[in-house]
Amino acid sequence: MKLLKFLLIFLLVDQLLGYGVHQLFLSQDTGKFARSSYVINDSNDEVLLFGSSHMVRQYVPEIITKKTGLTCYNAGAEGQQLLYHTALLQMVLKRTTPKLVVLNIDEHWLFESDVAYSRLNDLNAYYSYHKDVLYPKLKEKSTFVPVKMFFKGYQKNSTLVHVVRYFFSPQGSFNGYKPLYGKMQGPSNKSHNNEALSENIDLFLVQNLELFINLARENGVKLLFVNSPYPEAKDFGNNKSLQKIKQIAKENKIPFYDHLNDGHFVGNYAMFNDPMHLNNEGSEKFTGLVADHINMEFPDLVNDSK
Numbered sequence: 001m002k003l004l005k006f007l008l009i010f011l012l013v014d015q016l017l018g019y020g021v022h023q024l025f026l027s028q029d030t031g032k033f034a035r036s037s038y039v040i041n042d043s044n045d046e047v048l049l050f051g052s053s054h055m056v057r058q059y060v061p062e063i064i065t066k067k068t069g070l071t072c073y074n075a076g077a078e079g080q081q082l083l084y085h086t087a088l089l090q091m092v093l094k095r096t097t098p099k100l101v102v103l104n105i106d107e108h109w110l111f112e113s114d115v116a117y118s119r120l121n122d123l124n125a126y127y128s129y130h131k132d133v134l135y136p137k138l139k140e141k142s143t144f145v146p147v148k149m150f151f152k153g154y155q156k157n158s159t160l161v162h163v164v165r166y167f168f169s170p171q172g173s174f175n176g177y178k179p180l181y182g183k184m185q186g187p188s189n190k191s192h193n194n195e196a197l198s199e200n201i202d203l204f205l206v207q208n209l210e211l212f213i214n215l216a217r218e219n220g221v222k223l224l225f226v227n228s229p230y231p232e233a234k235d236f237g238n239n240k241s242l243q244k245i246k247q248i249a250k251e252n253k254i255p256f257y258d259h260l261n262d263g264h265f266v267g268n269y270a271m272f273n274d275p276m277h278l279n280n281e282g283s284e285k286f287t288g289l290v291a292d293h294i295n296m297e298f299p300d301l302v303n304d305s306k
Contacts, residue, residue: 035075036123036126039075040091043073043075044071047064047098047100048100049072049073049176050075050076051104053076053276054104055104057078057179058278058282059076059286060284061073061174064291064294067291067292070302073175074175074177076104081109081116086212086215087120087123093215093221097220098221100221100223100294100301101222101223102224103224105226107236110241111200111201111240111241112201113202116202117137124149137208177283180273181279181280182274183269183272183279184269206248210248213254222298222301223255225245225255228259228286229262229286231267232266234260257293264285265285268282
């Protein structure tokens with residue numbers, strides 16, 4: 001009897017605390033969860049930009065809107081990979097249909113890596129409303145998902161710190177874009193970041209890239225794949241992940257603009273904040289190139305907006 005009472009009290013406290021944290025979660029105006037909630041629940045932008053920090057730190061929506069006439073929001077999320085963005089697109093398409101999605105592809109995204117799965121936990125807070133989207137992905141690397149997700153405290157346990165943090169120190173962004181203002185002085189000893197721990201292709205990630213493409217096609221959403229530059233040239237010819245992504249894009253007639261070794265940026269260290277990211281000056285220049293790609297590849301979309 002005492003055990004039953006304890007369990008009932010525990011469940012009641014979990015549900016009440018979960019409800020309270022959920023209300024705080026929804027009240028956020030800044031930070032990564034505020035941006036993801038806007039995209040999932042409120043955005044009606046004609047262009048959505050998806051990708052990791054290479055997206056959120058390097059694509060300026062204002063420039064895309066100015067050059068194409070299309071409203072735009074940067075839905076990038078730092079550290080996130082393909083599973084996150086496929087799930088995000090699935091959730092967005094339940095409510096609204098953008099005209100175009102630009103996906104910044106990181107070259108290692110199809111390699112086996114626990115990071116691609118573990119960071120999907122950032123979407124736990126949306127599980128109650130999007131179980132159909134999240135469960136098939138979460139169960140790949142996690143056991144007892146329905147049991148864990150039953151507890152509201154578990155769903156929101158990674159969000160409370162962010163709620164408090166951004167309440168006291170709001171995080172600014174410009175339609176999702178978070179600029180960097182540092183300048184590299186020259187070559188760095190740091191190598192290109194590669195979060196893949198293996199060079200084996202993960203077939204589940206391949207399936208999710210294909211799902212991303214099929215979702216867009218079935219909903220009449222145009223796709224543009226891009227990758228962004230590094231300050232130093234590197235040979236990616238033997239990168240199996242990147243070559244597989246390019247193959248899939250070609251088979252599905254998706255334009256893919258490879259800027260990894262773009263001569264506009266390689267060696268131009270003043271355009272970079274660090275070895276992985278352009279600074280604001282470089283981002284504005286790069287986004288202008290992306291806007292030109294949009295104008296060239298999708299003239300009907302652009303003309304309809306003008």
